[in-house]
Amino acid sequence: MIGLSVLDEADVAANLHSSMAILCALRAFEAFAFTHEEAEMTDWIEIAALEDIPKLGSRVIRTDTMDVAVFRTRDDQVFALRDACPHKGGPLSQGIVHGTSVTCPLHNWKIDLASGEALGPDEGCANVFATRIENGRVFLALKADEVAA
Numbered sequence: 001m002i003g004l005s006v007l008d009e010a011d012v013a014a015n016l017h018s019s020m021a022i023l024c025a026l027r028a029f030e031a032f033a034f035t036h037e038e039a040e041m042t043d044w045i046e047i048a049a050l051e052d053i054p055k056l057g058s059r060v061i062r063t064d065t066m067d068v069a070v071f072r073t074r075d076d077q078v079f080a081l082r083d084a085c086p087h088k089g090g091p092l093s094q095g096i097v098h099g100t101s102v103t104c105p106l107h108n109w110k111i112d113l114a115s116g117e118a119l120g121p122d123e124g125c126a127n128v129f130a131t132r133i134e135n136g137r138v139f140l141a142l143k144a145d146e147v148a149a
């Protein structure tokens, strides 16, 4: 016997939201877990002194293919997302940083800085880039085809 169940709208919405969350988590994981081959094709670009990025603000790094918003939290964590909201492409770099999230300036979606995931009830995912801080300098991981010439 085949088990069938009818999903109502809430079930479908819940499934979609959890699927999107898994997709965002996978993308975020990919941004931080390089394979050996990817590591060779990835450049750590020194982009600024930590002090050059305003607390609870951001700085935009322009590449050949996109703008990347690099955010600094109140406690000096640094995160990088593609500077395009998963809703309608709003400039996340101009949003308000709170905790480890940013609120898009256009329609107030809240995006998790670590995963790039839109926080409920919204659904979507912004690209995440790995960052690191060394001796007060901020580095951003970009693949070779994303680096500005």
Ligand code: FES
Pocket: 085, 086, 087, 088, 089, 090, 104, 105, 106, 107, 108, 109
């Ligand atoms: S474009 Fe960001 S919330 Fe609409």
